[in-house]
Amino acid sequence: MSSTYRICATLKEPVRRELLQEAEEKVLSQFETFRMRLRMGFFWYYFEENDRKAPEVQEESDYPGAYINKSRNNQYMFRVTYYRNRINLEVFHALTDGFGGFVFLKELVYQYLRLSHPEELAGEKDKLSTGIFLDPEDSYLKNFKKGADHSKAYGSRKAVVLKGEMLPKGEVSVLHGYFKIDELKAAAKAHGATINQYLVGNFIYAMYKEYLKGAPSKLPISCCVPVDLRKMYDSHTMKNFFVIVSAKFQPTKEDYSRDEVLDFVIATLKEQTTKENLETILSYNVSNEQNKFLRPIPIFIKNIAIRKVYNSSADTATATMTNVGNVELREPYQKYVEHFYAMLAMSKGQNMKGAICSYNGTLIVTFTSCLAERSIQKRFFQSITADGVEVAVETNEYTEEQPAEQPVKGKRKKKHEQVSTV
Amino acid sequence: MNKCPQCKVILYNHTDTCPLCHCVVEELEPAEEKRAKVKFGEGAPYPNAQRRHKWLRFALRLVLFVFVIVEALLILINHLTTPGFCWAAITGVALAYGYLFLLVWIRNDSGFALKVGLQILFTMVVLYEIDKFTGNYGWALQWAIPGTILLGDGIVFILMMLNRSRWFSYSLLLILMGVCSLGILGLYFIRVISNLVLPVICVAVTGIYLLATVTFGEKAMKRELGRRFHI
Structure with a gap:
């Protein structure tokens, strides 16, 4: 369990460690938001500028979203790893959200490509992209309204919790689904939904069919959907600025059809993504921090209380599905990058999470899960392929055949040996 | 494909x-x-992360296994040689203490200063309990715990010297040593301990050290305390 997310860029060429390290050092020196360390005060945690060396870029060797041990990472709250063609940026969520993470990752990729292709990109200036915002403001504090009624911001009603055989502690199952956006858009439109609503709806339908087996339930399936507030408040902050709404579906009878579930999900999402509701949630998020009576309570007592609230609210959501949006790269860099994708780490009570990211006409849905079974993911992809959308799938399962430099073992080896003998 | x-x-x-x-x-x-x-487009495979996790788990279990075997041997030797005095319990506590702190240092992500502070406090508790277990002679409060406080002062000094640019990060640890020193001096006045020498040395050393950090590192210290105690 960690509050970390991973965003990745896969290039069309293998990543070189020393160049990525150089790129990280150059970019980090200009990103104040990432040059921070978290410290513990007597009453609050606080950020302090971190002037230590940039964290070492390492070859990926752990599961995505693994805890960032700050004491072994020069106190930074992010890490950059690579594996073959992929650059991974893992960020502790207290630092920034997906928006801020992608601003950093894009600049890291630009810088890396300028270092690895100096001739082809000679025309590009060796500096941060013009037009990006490095605003470190706390948009929550700036935009919250004092005295707003936030009693109904978050529901405390319990939701279905996905249970089953768990993977060993620390292990995470990752499953990417690659779609073409135009095919997905057509399928979503046929169901009267946006792509986001369509994917969230299918996710909830998959949970309903595979976990509840299409039976009625006393508890709803509740899927958290983070909503970026930057557009709504005209903010360009690099820090966190989002709220979470919940897509809910409570089956009260047997065998709902997929369209019925989609209709429920679309309705609950529409109902919650109104300006008034988002403002209410925003006010709630800030209210405790502003409370005069809570501020002077020592941090260790606050931590106990927060842990209690966190544990008691863990079973109010079944899963999360976040959409980090479409990533756009500047023209000369596009030909070097294959994909972008995002994934979330596990949190208490939520044993499966999804993240949506698109780039260059391809949308990637990434499921992370600590459940051994993949029946929900199977139903999700089968439902979408049934709508005529083609999908390619990739998992983080290691197969001995992967590394070209290593000897091939097992069943496949025999097959290859036979081929070569022939 | x-x-x-x-x-x-x-x-x-x-x-x-x-x-x-x-x-x-x-x-x-x-x-x-x-x-x-x-x-x-092309896929992007993943490395074998399972292997790393298996090795970590194995290493920790191996240490635990060795500790259990050692303690079992010590209990046996204790039983055969000095059945009247159960010193194997002390070694057991020491081994459990060692394993616990191995886990804390490996797994816990708290700052260096916090880990050192907790370790010093826990060491004091363990010393006190061992003293009680071995006949309550009072050596822990009279000598061992004040000695631990002085050791703590030494550790803070070394940490500040090693990390000179951020020496103020350890100021809370120094304040903790100050509180412990006053505590141990207080025990003399409520007649729990009879020897005044070491408590006075503790208060003097830690006090001078604190005074020096406040005097010479005025702004840095003020800023650090301001941040740490910001409400």
């Missing part, structure tokens, strides 16, 4: 069965594979 005939999905992984439904997959024809790669 393969294709699952059941799920109708294309698979990047080189596996014999579908990761979704476990159906045996079919290999894509070269032309079909080329089309899929043009459409979706």
Whole structure:
């Protein structure tokens, strides 16, 4: 369990460690938001500028979203790893959200490509992209309204919790689904939904069919959907600025059809993504921090209380599905990058999470899960392929055949040996 | 690339069965594979992370196993040699203490200063308990705990010297040593301990040290305390 997310860029060429390290050092020196360390005060945690060396870029060797041990990472709250063609940026969520993470990752990729292709990109200036915002403001504090009624911001009603055989502690199952956006858009439109609503709806339908087996339930399936507030408040902050709404579906009878579930999900999402509701949630998020009576309570007592609230609210959501949006790269860099994708780490009570990211006409849905079974993911992809959308799938399962430099073992080896003998 | 005939999905992984439904997959024809790669791009495989986790788990279990074997041997030796005095319990506590702190240092992500502070406090508790267990002679409060406080002062000094640019990060640890020194001096006045020498040395050393940090590091210290105690 960690509050970390991973965003990745896969290039069309293998990543070189020393160049990525150089790129990280150059970019980090200009990103104040990432040059921070978290410290513990007597009453609050606080950020302090971190002037230590940039964290070492390492070859990926752990599961995505693994805890960032700050004491072994020069106190930074992010890490950059690579594996073959992929650059991974893992960020502790207290630092920034997906928006801020992608601003950093894009600049890291630009810088890396300028270092690895100096001739082809000679025309590009060796500096941060013009037009990006490095605003470190706390948009929550700036935009919250004092005295707003936030009693109904978050529901405390319990939701279905996905249970089953768990993977060993620390292990995470990752499953990417690659779609073409135009095919997905057509399928979503046929169901009267946006792509986001369509994917969230299918996710909830998959949970309903595979976990509840299409039976009625006393508890709803509740899927958290983070909503970026930057557009709504005209903010360009690099820090966190989002709220979470919940897509809910409570089956009260047997065998709902997929369209019925989609209709429920679309309705609950529409109902919650109104300006008034988002403002209410925003006010709630800030209210405790502003409370005069809570501020002077020592941090260790606050931590106990927060842990209690966190544990008691863990079973109010079944899963999360976040959409980090479409990533756009500047023209000369596009030909070097294959994909972008995002994934979330596990949190208490939520044993499966999804993240949506698109780039260059391809949308990637990434499921992370600590459940051994993949029946929900199977139903999700089968439902979408049934709508005529083609999908390619990739998992983080290691197969001995992967590394070209290593000897091939097992069943496949025999097959290859036979081929070569022939 | 393969294709699952059941799920109708294309698979990047080189596996014999579908990761979704476990159906045996079919290999894509070269032309079909080329089309899929043009459409979706190349996949990006993952490393074998399971191996790393297995090694970590194994290493910790090995240490635990060795500790248990050592303690079992010590209990046996204790029983055979000095059955009247159960010194193996002390070694047991020491081994458990060692294993606990190995876990804390490996797994816990608290700052260096906090880990050192907690370790010093816990060491004092363990020393006090051992004293009680071995006849309550009072050596822990009279000598060992004040000695630990002085050791703590020494550790803070070394840490500040090693990390001179951020010496103020350890100021809270120094304040903790100050509180412990006053505590141990207080025990003299409520007649729990009779020897005044070491408590006075503790208060004097820590006090002078604190005074020096406040005097010479005025702004840095003020800023550090301001941040740490900001309400």
